[in-house]
Amino acid sequence: MLSYLNGPGSDPFSYIYASRGWLSDYDPPRPFPFWINLEPTNACQLDCLFCSRQLPGRPVGFLDLGLAAEIYGEVARHPGTAVRFTGWGEPLLHPRIEKLAALAKERSIPLKIYTNGLELGPRLMDAFIEMGVDDLQFSMQGLNERQYLFNRVGSDYGRVSANIRMASQRRGGRGRPFLSLLTSVLERELEDGRPGDFVGEWLGVVDKVAVDLTSLNFVSDLPRVRPYLPLQSPGLRRGLCVDVFLALEVKHDGAIQFCGQDSRGLPEHTAGRFPETGLAEAWLGGRMEGQRDMVGRRLGHEGSPVCSRCFHNTDKYDLFKDLAAREGRTP
Numbered sequence: 001m002l003s004y005l006n007g008p009g010s011d012p013f014s015y016i017y018a019s020r021g022w023l024s025d026y027d028p029p030r031p032f033p034f035w036i037n038l039e040p041t042n043a044c045q046l047d048c049l050f051c052s053r054q055l056p057g058r059p060v061g062f063l064d065l066g067l068a069a070e071i072y073g074e075v076a077r078h079p080g081t082a083v084r085f086t087g088w089g090e091p092l093l094h095p096r097i098e099k100l101a102a103l104a105k106e107r108s109i110p111l112k113i114y115t116n117g118l119e120l121g122p123r124l125m126d127a128f129i130e131m132g133v134d135d136l137q138f139s140m141q142g143l144n145e146r147q148y149l150f151n152r153v154g155s156d157y158g159r160v161s162a163n164i165r166m167a168s169q170r171r172g173g174r175g176r177p178f179l180s181l182l183t184s185v186l187e188r189e190l191e192d193g194r195p196g197d198f199v200g201e202w203l204g205v206v207d208k209v210a211v212d213l214t215s216l217n218f219v220s221d222l223p224r225v226r227p228y229l230p231l232q233s234p235g236l237r238r239g240l241c242v243d244v245f246l247a248l249e250v251k252h253d254g255a256i257q258f259c260g261q262d263s264r265g266l267p268e269h270t271a272g273r274f275p276e277t278g279l280a281e282a283w284l285g286g287r288m289e290g291q292r293d294m295v296g297r298r299l300g301h302e303g304s305p306v307c308s309r310c311f312h313n314t315d316k317y318d319l320f321k322d323l324a325a326r327e328g329r330t331p
Helices: 065-076 097-106 122-131 145-151 157-171 187-191 195-202 226-231 279-283 286-296 317-327
Strands: 002-004 035-038 082-085 111-115 135-139 178-185 208-213 247-250 255-257 270-273
Touching: 035 065, 065 097, 065 279, 082 097, 097 111, 097 122, 122 157, 135 157, 145 157, 157 178, 178 187, 178 195, 187 226, 195 208, 247 279, 270 279, 270 286, 279 286
Parallel strands: 035 082, 035 247, 082 111, 111 135, 135 178, 178 208
Antiparallel strands: 002 208, 247 255, 255 270
């Protein structure tokens, strides 16, 4: 479910969403991805119920500025490709996050930063405004404070809410950064909250509000998660993976992965390591093509320890269409 304050054309990345090859006619893949999803760090302050950081895996680390500059150098040779600061940590915990963003903007690379909002202060927000960060997306959980705190263990709803409003106030009438807010819900939580109410509360403070479904599938074997599995949406019909035709994931240590769902850095989900393997080389290489064959051209998800638990490309949005129809709105 997606709502815009001033319509889809106000989104700084509407040029991507309107492009040929975005969600349709994407095979064969374009010469370079639409997005490079870059992980500044896999450190995080929270212990969220749904998060795969709970699984044993990579040690905590931070993206080196020199490595980032090399990545930006290749991205800049493909105008229109955008970088998203995301991954398995909170990007704003990177000790040089301001410089990391500035290096991208000095190359005129479109930049979107994901954040849980806890570390965003006025000084950093002003820096993002000054350097022209294109989109700042806040991630929440649930449709109200109680649901948020149930899912986002260790967070502070009041602080996050205040920081989002602070960001909106300091940006004022400037067009950038575009402010986005994404929340996700367990299906059972829809009995105790209305997406329309959440959108109504936040649209106007931010420019775009999205409501998604929370998935516990990747952590379903953990004892703390098992009791809550019945709360998520059941019976999702898996679809062909589109992500492997749209974006490439680069971890903080340079590992290039097929998508962003692998928190552990599994070798079987890795297409190479930058700079030994270039981004374009990995994108069009045999390992990436093999992954596209397996999950993008057929439903071979069981052949991957990551993809076998993924229901990202499914019929889940039918649920939101039904909800929107009942509320008399457009999803």
